[in-house]
Amino acid sequence: MAKTDSFFVRAKVDTNGTTYAQTSIDLGAYVDALGKSVLRIHNIVVRYGAPLATYAGAANSNNTCAFQLTTQSQGALVDIVDKSVIASGVMAVSTAAVEVSMMNDSLDVAPQHWTNGYLVGVEQIYLGVDQTFDLFDQVEIILECTVETLSSSAAMALALSQQ
Numbered sequence: 001m002a003k004t005d006s007f008f009v010r011a012k013v014d015t016n017g018t019t020y021a022q023t024s025i026d027l028g029a030y031v032d033a034l035g036k037s038v039l040r041i042h043n044i045v046v047r048y049g050a051p052l053a054t055y056a057g058a059a060n061s062n063n064t065c066a067f068q069l070t071t072q073s074q075g076a077l078v079d080i081v082d083k084s085v086i087a088s089g090v091m092a093v094s095t096a097a098v099e100v101s102m103m104n105d106s107l108d109v110a111p112q113h114w115t116n117g118y119l120v121g122v123e124q125i126y127l128g129v130d131q132t133f134d135l136f137d138q139v140e141i142i143l144e145c146t147v148e149t150l151s152s153s154a155a156m157a158l159a160l161s162q163q
Contacts, residue, residue, distance in 0.1 A: 006042065009143040013127045015065070015136060020076050022128040031123050033159035036149050041086065042117040043144040044069070044110050048091045049136040059097050063133040066090040069141065070126050071162035077130050080109050084162065086118050086125065087111060093135060111143075119148075121158030 013023040030039045048065055068077055072084035080088055089107040093100060111118040129139045150158065 006144050006146050009145055010140070011127050011143075012138055012140045013067075013129050014138050015129050015131060015134075017134040018131050020074075020128060020130045022074065022126050024073070025125045025127060026123070027120065027125060028123040030145070030147050031121060031159075033121050033155040034152065036152050036155045038148055038150055038155055038158060039120040040117045040146050040148055041111040041120060041143050042146065043112045044087050044107075045142045046089055046105070046107070047140045048105065050138055053136065058133060059095055061133065062092070062094045063131070063135055064090050064092050065129065065131040065135045065139065067139050067141070068128045070128065071120065071122050073124075073126050074128050077128065085109065086120070091135070119158060120162065121150075121155055121160075122162045 009025065009027070011023060011025045013021050015021050027039055031037060046067060066077055066088070068074070068088040069086040070078070070084040071086060078085060087107065087110040089105065089110070091103065091105045094102040127139070127141055
């Protein structure tokens with residue numbers, strides 16, 4: 001695959017209320033540190049909830065649904081200073097007595113915030129989600145990526161730094 005050909009990797013994690021949920025994303029078809037092949041993530045798009053899903057929050061409440069994309073498996077959400085974090089963001093929802101008064105999604109950090117995206121040298125990455133209330137039944141992500149070649153020592157160093 002040429003360096004300029006971008007492609008898309010898609011993943012979904014089913015959420016289970018207010019317990020941290022995570023799914024792995026296999027990048028083995030693109031990443032091989034010994035073979036000098038690494039993945040560059042240029043952009044991400046996140047959708048909270050299934051198509052046509054409606055918000056079902058509690059009245060007079062403020063709730064959040066947060067996601068993270070990491071190079072290491074996690075048991076809970078981590079801070080963006082954790083070396084494994086590729087991207088993280090949150091959907092915040094406030095409700096009045098019977099209606100949603102505010103919905104706002106934001107990316108705390110994402111590959112598109114960087115000049116050259118985010119380089120990945122590991123064969124598995126992880127999409128994790130946690131919520132303060134059972135807001136959404138799933139979170140989906142699309143990654144725009146390219147495959148690149150590094151020297152074997154640079155590819156291995158990158159892979160080791162992300163484990």
